[in-house]
Amino acid sequence: MSDPALLALNLAEARDGLTRKRFSARELTAAYNDAVAEVEPLNAYITPTPEHALAMADAADGRLARGEALPLDGLPIAVKDIFCTKDILTTAGSHILDGFRPPYESTVTEKLWQTGAVMLGKTNLDEFAMGSSNTTSWYGPVKNPWRRPGDNRPLVPGGSSGGSAAAVAAHAALAATGTDTGGSIRQPASFCGIVGLKPTYGRCSRWGVVAYASSLDHPGPMGRTVRDVAILLRAMAGHDPKDSTSAPAAVPDYEAALDGDIRGLRVGIPLEYRVDGMPDEIEALWRQGVEWLREAGAEPVEISLPMTKYALPAYYIIALAEASSNLARYDGVRFGLRVDGDSLEEMYELTRAAGFGAEVRRRVLIGTYVLSSGYYDAYYLKAQRVRTLIAGDFARAFERVDCILTPTAPSAAFAIGEKSDDPIKMYLNDVFTVPANLAGVPAVSVPAGLSGDGLPLGLQITGRAFDEETVLRAAEVMERAGQFRHLPSFVAGGRS
Amino acid sequence: MALDKTAVAHIATLARIRLAETELDPLSNELSHILDWVEQLNEVETSGVPPMASAAEARLQMRDDAVTDGGRRDAILGNAPRAVRGFFAVPKVVE
Numbered sequence: 386m387s388d389p390a391l392l393a394l395n396l397a398e399a400r401d402g403l404t405r406k407r408f409s410a411r412e413l414t415a416a417y418n419d420a421v422a423e424v425e426p427l428n429a430y431i432t433p434t435p436e437h438a439l440a441m442a443d444a445a446d447g448r449l450a451r452g453e454a455l456p457l458d459g460l461p462i463a464v465k466d467i468f469c470t471k472d473i474l475t476t477a478g479s480h481i482l483d484g485f486r487p488p489y490e491s492t493v494t495e496k497l498w499q500t501g502a503v504m505l506g507k508t509n510l511d512e513f514a515m516g517s518s519n520t521t522s523w524y525g526p527v528k529n530p531w532r533r534p535g536d537n538r539p540l541v542p543g544g545s546s547g548g549s550a551a552a553v554a555a556h557a558a559l560a561a562t563g564t565d566t567g568g569s570i571r572q573p574a575s576f577c578g579i580v581g582l583k584p585t586y587g588r589c590s591r592w593g594v595v596a597y598a599s600s601l602d603h604p605g606p607m608g609r610t611v612r613d614v615a616i617l618l619r620a621m622a623g624h625d626p627k628d629s630t631s632a633p634a635a636v637p638d639y640e641a642a643l644d645g646d647i648r649g650l651r652v653g654i655p656l657e658y659r660v661d662g663m664p665d666e667i668e669a670l671w672r673q674g675v676e677w678l679r680e681a682g683a684e685p686v687e688i689s690l691p692m693t694k695y696a697l698p699a700y701y702i703i704a705l706a707e708a709s710s711n712l713a714r715y716d717g718v719r720f721g722l723r724v725d726g727d728s729l730e731e732m733y734e735l736t737r738a739a740g741f742g743a744e745v746r747r748r749v750l751i752g753t754y755v756l757s758s759g760y761y762d763a764y765y766l767k768a769q770r771v772r773t774l775i776a777g778d779f780a781r782a783f784e785r786v787d788c789i790l791t792p793t794a795p796s797a798a799f800a801i802g803e804k805s806d807d808p809i810k811m812y813l814n815d816v817f818t819v820p821a822n823l824a825g826v827p828a829v830s831v832p833a834g835l836s837g838d839g840l841p842l843g844l845q846i847t848g849r850a851f852d853e854e855t856v857l858r859a860a861e862v863m864e865r866a867g868q869f870r871h872l873p874s875f876v877a878g879g880r881s
Numbered sequence: 882m883a884l885d886k887t888a889v890a891h892i893a894t895l896a897r898i899r900l901a902e903t904e905l906d907p908l909s910n911e912l913s914h915i916l917d918w919v920e921q922l923n924e925v926e927t928s929g930v931p932p933m934a935s936a937a938e939a940r941l942q943m944r945d946d947a948v949t950d951g952g953r954r955d956a957i958l959g960n961a962p963r964a965v966r967g968f969f970a971v972p973k974v975v976e
Contacts, residue, residue: 488956586936600935626944630937698919709896716897718969723962729972734899746898750889751912753896767922769932774925776933808911809918825936850936 389878396613410459414442420877433506458501463558466507478522481740491593508548519547530555530873543573560608568818571830575793575843586825587632590625598707615639642854648682653786657693677866702768709752793843
């Protein structure tokens with residue numbers, strides 16, 4: 386097969402092709418290594434690992450030839466550069482982790498390699514996953530492979546898993562891992578026209594994932610189709626004794642759940658998600674999504690999630706408090722950057738001033754403030770109480786409905802530099818995604834249509850804790866109904 | 882809540898981030914703006930509502946108290962900006 390034809394296959398199709406020996410893992414991986422090089426202008430990868438990938442592909446070919454194939458054998462994927470990979474540079478998009486080569490492998494990536502997946506490289510992200518546009522990375526912004534027709538301005542891929550989303554959309558990876566603290570898998574998936582799933586909190590281990598906000602960080606899969614994401618999730622999920630918040634729950638066969646049958650499924654439509662200033666076309670797409678599910682036999686139910694408007698401010702207090710605590714470890718002593726000073730104290734302060742970018746500093750300062758003596762109750766405890774109410778909203782809704790349908794983000798991708806004048810304008814991007822992080826429930830973004838200026842828009846399905854199967858089943862029905870077949874203006878191997 | 886320059890400088894000291902004098906004014910504006918915005922939480926009645934620290938089950942799992950890993954000194958020191966004779970090296974702390 387030619388390279389463009391190989392690159393056009395999705396993960397499930399590539400898996401079939403390998404099993405039927407239509408091509409080898411080495412051929413597939415070589416095509417992807419070339420694709421990674423070709424999309425270099427997008428800045429989606431911080432560290433490509435082409436030789437490592439070929440060695441993994443050869444091992445997979447050996448198993449395939451012996452009839453000992455593993456579930457993901459020979460499938461080349463990208464890894465967000467926030468997962469620690471043994472002896473391979475891991476940056477979290479930050480200057481402060483300069484030269485850091487972890488002596489260990491994260492649980493999630495270890496599971497992926499144990500099921501035969503091939504690592505193409507480490508993808509760019511907002512610094513420490515703090516951002517919604519992938520513009521805060523020390524390694525520079527990622528460009529979205531999509532452009533508005535007739536307009537050459539580069540657009541953001543969303544964030545923080547922007548490199549993973551851009552790589553998958555541009556056919557420079559079959560799929561990718563991401564992490565989602567307030568929308569960082571789902572919003573870039575929406576902006577780049579791919580599928581992204583934030584699983585239930587505790588479903589995928591956080592061990593070896595560079596921490597931003599521990600009670601909100603969720604590793605998860607990103608791919609071209611719902612099926613691809615279901616396949617990847619099964620390999621990534623599972624109990625891990627090394628993460629005390631990891632759930633000791635059995636991992637179902639998510640792919641088997643995609644039976645297309647959503648008859649009688651009750652789908653909640655929350656009134657509070659009609660926010661001011663949301664474009665009509667997103668509202669229209671949302672209505673279209675409701676219709677698709679109704680036509681497949683689901684029953685739409687109007688519901689109320691009254692605390693929705695307080696999710697974002699509660700999130701920013703909790704996330705920033707946890708971040709200020711987690712990021713205290715970057716002190717120039719054990720790894721990464723050190724800026725010398727005359728005293729230990731001065732070394733800490735100079736290292737952290739030089740090593741953290743503007744957005745990270747802003748967040749660490751606010752987090753420090755809300756945890757400081759005299760303000761802890763007013764800000765941090767208050768936000769945690771509001772979090773209880775937000776989780777209560779979902780618990781009550783899920784007594785009446787099986788899942789919830791909303792838009793993923795209030796806009797399509799915007800230009801690099803837009804919205805950077807005001808941090809709050811940027812934070813508002815996460816208005817529909819943040820509530821699921823606070824409640825810990827699973828949510829997926831599925832590409833559902835194009836905006837008036839030709840950019841992808843996603844719809845989000847949220848479900849009960851540990852019920853990713855329902856979320857994925859409904860998402861696949863919507864995917865089938867929406868028939869989203871558009872490609873970005875820039876794909877590796879050209880648009881075929 | 883407005884944060885003045887002195888407050889920002891104090892927070893920066895707590896956070897161990899050195900700020901230049903010229904950074905204090907813009908940061909005090911930005912941080913005050915963000916804090917004003919989060920204060921909308923005060924509209925929510927939360928008396929009697931318990932705080933939620935995590936979506937995970939609160940009870941921690943027990944495990945055997947056993948050594949399962951270790952003996953990796955050199956691998957760990959391999960990332961240190963400075964290591965001397967098997968130790969992390971830092972500027973002198975005690976005179």
